[in-house]
Amino acid sequence: MKVEAEQYGDRMVYSVSAFNRGVATWLTRLPTVWVEGEVTELRRQERWQSVFLTLKDPGDGACLPVSMPRGQFDGLRLDLVDGERVHVFGRPELFEARGDFRFRALSIERFGLGDHLAALERLKQKLAAEGLFAPTRKRRLPRFPRRVGLVTGNDAAAKRDVLTAITTRFPPARVVVAETYVQGPRAAPALTTALQDLCARPDVDVIVLARGGGSFEDLLPFSDERLVRAVASCRVPIVSAVGHEQDTPLTDLAADARASTPSVAARLVVPDADELRERLTQTRRRLQGAPLLLLERKRARLETAHGRLRALSPRATLERGYAIVRTDRRIVRTSAEIEPGSHVDVELGQGSFGASVGETR
Amino acid sequence: MTYEEARRELEQIVQQLESGQADLDSAIKLWERGEELHRICLEKLDSAQGKIETLRPIEPA
Numbered sequence: 041m042k043v044e045a046e047q048y049g050d051r052m053v054y055s056v057s058a059f060n061r062g063v064a065t066w067l068t069r070l071p072t073v074w075v076e077g078e079v080t081e082l083r084r085q086e087r088w089q090s091v092f093l094t095l096k097d098p099g100d101g102a103c104l105p106v107s108m109p110r111g112q113f114d115g116l117r118l119d120l121v122d123g124e125r126v127h128v129f130g131r132p133e134l135f136e137a138r139g140d141f142r143f144r145a146l147s148i149e150r151f152g153l154g155d156h157l158a159a160l161e162r163l164k165q166k167l168a169a170e171g172l173f174a175p176t177r178k179r180r181l182p183r184f185p186r187r188v189g190l191v192t193g194n195d196a197a198a199k200r201d202v203l204t205a206i207t208t209r210f211p212p213a214r215v216v217v218a219e220t221y222v223q224g225p226r227a228a229p230a231l232t233t234a235l236q237d238l239c240a241r242p243d244v245d246v247i248v249l250a251r252g253g254g255s256f257e258d259l260l261p262f263s264d265e266r267l268v269r270a271v272a273s274c275r276v277p278i279v280s281a282v283g284h285e286q287d288t289p290l291t292d293l294a295a296d297a298r299a300s301t302p303s304v305a306a307r308l309v310v311p312d313a314d315e316l317r318e319r320l321t322q323t324r325r326r327l328q329g330a331p332l333l334l335l336e337r338k339r340a341r342l343e344t345a346h347g348r349l350r351a352l353s354p355r356a357t358l359e360r361g362y363a364i365v366r367t368d369r370r371i372v373r374t375s376a377e378i379e380p381g382s383h384v385d386v387e388l389g390q391g392s393f394g395a396s397v398g399e400t401r
Numbered sequence: 402m403t404y405e406e407a408r409r410e411l412e413q414i415v416q417q418l419e420s421g422q423a424d425l426d427s428a429i430k431l432w433e434r435g436e437e438l439h440r441i442c443l444e445k446l447d448s449a450q451g452k453i454e455t456l457r458p459i460e461p462a
Contacts, residue, residue, distance in 0.1 A: 183405065184403065184404060184405045186403075203453060207451050207453075210451075211451050212445065212446065212450070212451050213451045214451060214452045214453075215451075215452070215453045215454070216454050216455075216456050217453065217454070217455045217456060218455075218456040219455060219456075234456075237456055238456065241456075313446055316404075316408075316446060317443075317446055320408070320439065320442050320443060320446070323408075323411055323412060323415055323439070324439050326415045326419065327411070327414070327415050327418070327432065327435040327436065327439065330415060330418035330419055330428075330432065330435075331418070331428060331429070331432050333418075333419065333421075334418055334421055334423070334425070334428050335425075337421045338421075338425065
């Protein structure tokens, strides 16, 4: 189709209608393709000719408006709900009257198990390559968290089991529970929000993600890219207590620790109160014994010093049989200091006596 | 003071006393402080009531 333009001097100017028609015509030359994304904002009304939805990229949130003739959409009998992953087959088109770009769907297919497995594996490789699962990223869990955050379903047995395990092991524990959807298309964004809400609490020092076992599809939200990234970038360490031993959702790989049961989760996040009490008792015993120990040590040290003092005293020497000779209170050290006939005092180990000097040599 | 802080200071005091470095006057002060810390730890373990709060209950679908 030829698109006419007006000539204004050396400038070609198109009318809006002509421009839109031109782009629309050009777009019809593009091939039909498959596009993968999450269904959001699904709008279907009886009086509308088309069904509208927005296809969202789960990775970065990029959006693509999609329309499909209502009769064709109903014929697929998909019962799609927001959040579901689909493949849409169609071609781009421009709605000329409004200049709206959209993807005109010819067919929509719900993601099958094989698609999920393949997508999961690709995501795993991608995040691993980014280093999200690296052991060096793992943080140490706090020994005494001020508060433990718990993300779980609102009536899940997993919630009760984890809470019981925590309060049994450490009765003074303080726990903040963020309840959310843990399965279905709404679970991944809801889990991510709940996790971020807990992170925003300044006194939460560790967070447990808890969910009981379930089918592969049930646990899919715990492999969602948004949640896995939120786990990896969280301010505080995260314990993943999702599913059973054999399940490995990607949150397990991004979390700082993995717990296969609620009691393992409790062991990881709170100390054992009985053990603490026992250690405290032992410390007290040492504390109470310490002053006596200190006194005994001081006394022993005093006795040693006293013994050394006594060993140095002249009395000890006298007791070994030596004597001190004095004249006029001066100690006589050489025979030149006295002469025959002079009087001396002789001090012994026991007692003393006076003597006259017979001869000097 | 948190439990962990009290416990750590208590351990330090016991070690200090056991090393025999302290003089008698400060030993008595240390011992009194140790007893106080022990009481603080015990209170935190025994009387601190656990608390479970719910951040944001999910609205029924």
